Amino acid sequence: MKNILPPEAQRPSPAAEHRAAAPAVHQTSHHHRQFEVMGAHASPQGTTFTVWAPNARFVGVIGAFNQWHCEPMHRLDDGSGRWSTFIAGARPGQCYKYRIQTAQGQWIDKADPYAFRCEHPPGTASQIWDLGHEWGDQAWMATRQQRQGHDRPISIYEVHLGSWQREEDGRFLNYRDLALRLAAHCENMGFTHVELLPVAEHPFYGSWGYQVTGYFAPTARYGTPQDLMVLVDTLHQRGIGVILDWVASHFPADPHALARFDGTALYEHEDPRLGFHPQWNSLIFNYGRYEVRDFLISNALFWLEKYHFDGLRVDAVASMLYLDFAREPGQWIPNAHGGNQNHDAVRFLQDLNTTVYAHFPDVHVIAEESTAWPAVSRPVHHGGLGFGMKWNMGWMNDTLRYMARPHFYRKWHADDIRFSAVYAFNENFVLPLSHDEVVYGKGSLLQRQPGDDWQRFAGLRNLYGYMWAHPGKKLLFMGGEFGQAEEWHHERTLDWHLWARAGHGGLARWLADLNGAYRTMPALHRRDFHADGFAWLPAEPNDGTVLGILRRGAEGDAPVAAFCNMTPQPHRVRVALPHAGDWHEFLNSDATFYGGSGTGNLGRIQATPHALAGWPASATVTVPPLGTVMFTPSEPTPTSIQGEVHARQ
Incomplete structure (x- = not known):
């Protein structure tokens, strides 16, 4: 982006002479569907831009269509705090940002929170984009409800797209290339679903996608929005569902993104005891503000509607539910009743799930929730949070702790491996062996098995046998299917060459046959809950x-x-x-x-x-x-x- 003079020192661009009044935007008509009016919407004549900046003194648009000169926007008179304008000739593919003057007179350039595409990192501009795509997954969509019922087999392959496979020279694969390879692999291994680590645009690749700046834009690292649609479309046509890892718990403080968007705390809380996450050095959404709830719920519907995702795995739900999550005494503010429950977050999650299931009754919303909060996967009208399923973190922790013990000592720790049965049906559980269990020095699942090489492979086959026999849907992170030897690192691809070795190939055959039995034998999946x-x-x-x-x-x-x-x-x-x-x-x-x-x-x-x-x-x-x-x-x-x-x- 160029550094240019503030708008009062510029002459209007030629497009200003052709600027038409933007159509009125009504808050109530697009409740939970803000992506239909917010952001950049192109037509044959040009593009309408709309942004929420209620405390700004001035807002304009700068972009490739006006040589990065500032095009003033006008504040809508409906009290919404939105600004809008129409720029003739602005077309899909062109980059832009909003130039905002804060109430204190400072000038800041911001990416569009509702942009459908972002510039390839490290660029931070938004791009006008048309989301048209000719879908070919009609057969899947027509039968999705039957395929995804709670009484159906659901075996999920969790994937980080940037490190699953790469080009030989280390470059990222395009979404389209990944689609063909993923579909073939999941068919061979018998997985019913793929779960993608977050694909929304994120400036820091090392965050694995969990520090989102472009909530409505798939990362440009792997291609265009249409390329991602082809990935989902291809998997659907091969009978494989696709779940998106979705982050509504926090967002980074990068200056071009949501943080202090108009110079004030709009999406986050002003008080850091409510609005700053010390564990992740990020900001926390203000769930008590209806504009923020609309932004996030609209985003959930957007991915399900525009990209045909079959479910959302909601990240870090526990951090949303508890005001004192990862905080020391004095670092948090109790609720009105003196407790640590975040009532605004509870209402948001209930609203989210009610809305998603009302629009898409055949999808899954899955909570990554690691505490004993009750009724996470129970209906809202029964006092629950309304999720369809919940990760069973207790099962995962107990099982991996038991499996890491030397064999001789296991007879004294039988309760670790059996305790999950005590609460196995309190929620609709997914059994996860996820990416979090093979990073940060924990080692791979194979490395964590005790004994010699033969015993480690046998132990890992045994772990999967126990997991597939245990009630609950299944989730396994990539590499686990063939016994990745080293722990996962996002900067390199999996060690696919290991497949040629007897122990690794045998493990892969075992997992494929477990999935085959799981899909074929109703006793192994029909009464999971x-x-x-x-x-x-x-x-x-x-x-x-x-x-x-x-x-x-x-x-x-x-x-x-x-x-x-x-x-x-x-x-x-x-x-x-x-x-x-x-x-x-x-x-x-x-x-x-x-x-x-x-x-x-x-x-x-x-x-x-x-x-x-x-x-x-x-x-x-x-x-x-x-x-x-x-x-x-x-x-x-x-x-x-x-x-x-x-x-x-």
């Missing part, structure tokens, strides 16, 4: 290191019994089962095909009507070292399951 879909199966003898899990579907669905051995010694135990008869071993993580030792049950076990621990039948099972075995009654399902699970073998 219902207590009657899960039970522990006792085993004798058992020192707490053999876990038995029974999963049930609806009436008529074959049950699944899974047994996980958390030690490197094989165990032969008697296990409880719901009925006698032949049970088919359809998955065994210790099969040589996956890199295991080949220990198992020769494909079947015989359950007899000998009661065990209150269950009507029991069978003797060999549970392999650090292995998971899964069984289902031999009739009538195994043939179809076998065909799905081993189609890639």
Whole structure:
């Protein structure tokens, strides 16, 4: 951007002579759809610009269409604090900013909060853009509600686009190239959904997208808005849903963006005890202001409508709910009742979820919420926050802590791995092994397994077997599917060459077959959020290191019994089962095909009507070292399951 004189020292640009009065903007007519009137909207004759700057003394537009001379805007007379103008000849692709004189007389240049595209970083200008796209995902959109029901399999592959894959010379791939590769990979691995780390424009690449400055603009690092639409479109046409990681909890203080937009705290709080996030060195939205709520809710609807995303994962919900989040005493202000709950944020989240589900009943809004706040995924009219699902951070922490323990000590920590069952159905849970678990010195999931190389691979296969048998939808960060050896770093691509090594390739085959079984067998997904879909199966003898899990579907669905051995010694135990008869071993993580030792049950076990621990039948099972075995009654399902699970073998 050029440094130019303030507008009173400039002559009007030639376009000023053709400027027409901007159409009136009515707050009520675009409630929660502010993107329809705010920002830059092009027509064949030119572009209308509208911006919210209620405390500014003067607002103008500077851009490529007027050689960066300032085009004055006029304040609307509806009391909204908005400024607007029409500039003839301003066309899509041209860069612009708003030039604002604050009440104190200072001049600042700001990017458009509602811009549909931003200049490629490190540039900070906005761009006029048309969002037209010829969608080809009609079949997906017509069946989305059936595909995304709570009783359907949802297995999510979490991806950071800048480091999943790159060009050989290290350059970023375009959204379109990523689309083709992602679709093929998810098909091969059996994932039902992709979840993208935030793609809204962010100046600092190292923030992974969590420090957003362009809320309505996909980052230009990977291409144009239409390129991103092609990514979503391509995945949809291949039967894969796309979830967007969405940040409404904080925003950076970069001077070109939202911070003190008109010289005053508009989007944030004036008081840093409310408006500054000490942990992330960022600003906190003022959820008590209706213009801010409209901005954020409009943004959520925008991504779902214009880009056909199938859901939003809302980042850092806990930081929104608690006034004292990451703060020491004296650094926060209690609410009117003396408590630490942020009532404005609660109302915002309830309004957000009510509005999203009213417009898009077939999407998911998923909370990353790490506390015991009640009813996060319960309806607003029942006193909940209204989310459709919630990440189960308790399960993740307990499970990874247990899995990192030396095998010998695990028998004394059985409560860690079993405790999640106590609250597994209090919310609609997603089980996450996300990007946060493989950064900042934590190591990769493979590195965190104890033992030698063989035991680490076996342990990771066992972790996934336990996870896929446990109630809840599934989420795995990229690289986990083949055992990325080093922890993730955003500046380099995954170590795809490892796939050629036996242990890594075997792990990938195991995960693909887990996804195949999960998608094919209703017992593994249909009752994910219902207590009657899960039970522990006792085993004798058992020192707490053999876990038995029974999963049930609806009436008529074959049950699944899974047994996980958390030690490197094989165990032969008697296990409880719901009925006698032949049970088919359809998955065994210790099969040589996956890199295991080949220990198992020769494909079947015989359950007899000998009661065990209150269950009507029991069978003797060999549970392999650090292995998971899964069984289902031999009739009538195994043939179809076998065909799905081993189609890639």
